[in-house]
Amino acid sequence: MEATITMDKSGRIVLPMRVRKKFKTSRFGLKVLENKIELVPVKSLEALFGSFPDLDIKRIRREHEDEIKNERF
Known part of the structure; x- marks a missing residue:
């Protein structure tokens, strides 16, 4: 599953509903890698x-x- 999301002026992003439903959590760990970021469900x-x-x-x-x-x- 891939999606393009945007960030608002405050730096917030909204995950698509299908992603939120799939992982059934509102907490995600953030990993900053060399050329990408990852959100890992907690x-x-x-x-x-x-x-x-x-x-x-x-x-x-x-x-x-x-x-x-x-x-x-």
């Missing part, structure tokens, strides 16, 4: 850990988001 923690009912997903999510905030590119 699954929710609930989807990843759904089979482990004893895990504290909210705590894990908070810790994960704190780690992301502290990362440097």
